[in-house]
Amino acid sequence: MQDIYQHIEDHIDEHIETLFRLVSQPSVSAQRLGFDKAPGLVKEIFESVGLETEIVPVPNDGLPSVYGHMAGERTDRTLLFYTHYDVQPTDPIELWESDPFRPERRGDRIYGRGISDDKGNIIARIAAMKAFNEVRGGLPCNLKFFAEGEEESGSPNLPGLIAQRGQDFSADACIWEGGGRNASNTPFIYLGLKGLLNVELSISRLSGDAHSSLATVLPSAAWRLLNALKTIKGDDDRVLIEGFYDDITPLSESEDAAITALPDETEELRRIHGVSDFVNEVEGEALRRKLYLTPTANIAGLTSGYQGAGFKTVLPAAASAKMDFRLVPEMRPLDVLEKLRKHLDRHGFSDIEINMIAGVIPYRTAMDAPWVKLVAETAEEIYGLKPEITPNMAGTGPMHDFGHGIGMPIATSGVDHPAHNIHAPNENITIDDFLLGAKQAALIIQRFAERGAE
């Protein structure tokens, strides 16, 4: 494989240039920003390495996916790379040290929105393909490359697309986005993702904002929302929605052991996020179990009234909160939505409107699949350390649609590192992260062509 690795290293400037081009093109799915040009640019990049590519419309006028495929020497073995080309919003923009859509290098890091999640992964895999094409004259197996356009918005139309065209994307095995190294630089692989229910809770109590001197007698939307939210979570961080935890399934023995075997991330998380104490003062294994295995009720945004400089003596007519509930197997977003509605009604808050924004079903690939072993071996070879395997990550993605919907084993490799500030200001990646991710992608292609996933 040295020839392939050497090609990737020799062409690093070209790869970073391509990555900068892709990051420079905004593609914020939450705001539908940049999608006049972004799918075309992804298609152009896919075609530059020989992928036969189409921009795939998704149901409900959603933001398109981009799908490419290319035959290789072993035509009976097909590998699917799942990625997404959409990115998170840049807000709070004032905390960025450089324009999120004008990538730049500072020290050994390059910065920009999506430069790690997930445009970095796209280009690392493209770099691996390019190396096979140019050094070996082609791929050793069939390859499919799926880049979604709505992952950061909860993949609302992916289940519909899979129902329509799932077989087009079917493969023997799948590499997901989002592997890489953890806080202690050990490679990690994960086999599952949490689900998600994202909602906006809102209430309007007046026909318009009123002068705050009337706050003695006119109802307050802000206090009302706050009182409703307060019923959702207890001081012990336990979600108080009736039946919220009912459908959680226990881990298998090997999954449980894998969680126990993971390294302690406590100090690293402390350092990166500048905190002294964690929720419920968890540390070590307890922190890990809470992080990976419990659902959340997070407030992602709170809005009411005047938020500018100085003050405005206003009684706001309306208030709203954006919440995301991360779900673990086998919780279901629509079921949690129904339970949330019942909970608010039961507590007298039937006037709080719930608007569901996104729902994603949680998923885990079985830990003993041969595909997991193959990917783990490539990680050890590239990074020189046995990988940590996590049954499911704290994050979310539409794995369920591919793993359960189409039916294939899924594991991860990638360019990730907890210091990348994904979804946050100053998202970044190092050249090293990129090179290691590209090399592992190449090795996975090679090993899969040799051994298959069975």
Added chain:
Amino acid sequence: MQDIYQHIEDHIDEHIETLFRLVSQPSVSAQRLGFDKAPGLVKEIFESVGLETEIVPVPNDGLPSVYGHMAGERTDRTLLFYTHYDVQPTDPIELWESDPFRPERRGDRIYGRGISDDKGNIIARIAAMKAFNEVRGGLPCNLKFFAEGEEESGSPNLPGLIAQRGQDFSADACIWEGGGRNASNTPFIYLGLKGLLNVELSISRLSGDAHSSLATVLPSAAWRLLNALKTIKGDDDRVLIEGFYDDITPLSESEDAAITALPDETEELRRIHGVSDFVNEVEGEALRRKLYLTPTANIAGLTSGYQGAGFKTVLPAAASAKMDFRLVPEMRPLDVLEKLRKHLDRHGFSDIEINMIAGVIPYRTAMDAPWVKLVAETAEEIYGLKPEITPNMAGTGPMHDFGHGIGMPIATSGVDHPAHNIHAPNENITIDDFLLGAKQAALIIQRFAERGAE
């Protein structure tokens, strides 16, 4: 007085033009917007009716006041008009049907920020002065005209200015801003205003926004703020800050009777604000007593995390709330601030920062002052109905500085009506409101010149 009233009516187009000029000039004190030109424009308008005018610097580099004075026939009698030329922010700007700084007429109303509060009052009084000058060749008594530049920001530097130069503004009696007609078109006069403590409560728990998948273990600023706020007010609307109500003084018998005698505003408030039920389901006299005589703990703004379109899976690093506490005699803003700090500490929220933005002391002029009788008579003469006299209004203003600090009786007349949407989108006034306010100002000047305030 018919000659004076006729002059005001004959020149109404000119007065509205002047009012439009003044409203077109932004003067948002909370944002320090427009103060390069606003004081100069006020000075120019003052000088146009013969007031010897100066732009008065205030302590702490605050936004200046504008002060004018002019001698009249009775040089031993001096009347002070208090107004303010600053306005509230225009937010939420999207609910305005026209540009707040491009006043326009729609039907029988004219619209713009400050067109009622308080630029309408300024120009109505200027119209009255102009009529005396042009019809009678001068004023019947001395007149002082004080236009503050920071009233909408809680008059933070007015106490300092009064301490330095209070005697320059002293008079035998004062007409405040903000009289006019109430919801049933009956003239009203008020003799006092609530005080105010305005604070921002804020908390930051992470070095930066984090991915919301970490919400299982990283502390949430939004939940923390919400839990702290929840301790401040009970479900029965009672403020739970220890000792909050201790310094409230009872009304005198005549003040109490005045409250009882006021008309029922329940239906009008329902209609204007589009509500079915009031706080604690108060109605009629109970509503009135709650409105005028109780303090508040209002949330004027709530901010945390992502508030744009769609969603962002973020765990926000920070959260904040703007609160205003309206205070009744003899509560004091600094004392309430101290009690709030102790309250939060006692409930384990010493990590919540409190930033005091403004404090105003509440004030009431004694109900039996001869000045109150004189102003009431002018109201009855102009509006044809006995005025309702309110011991103190639900709103706030720096009356304490003039009434207690300099020492003079204070009552109100003006152009107000509850339908004016002051402090809210689509602030407006009718031509009728303006004419009545201007005529009453003229009659007050005349009667005061004849009888004085003793």
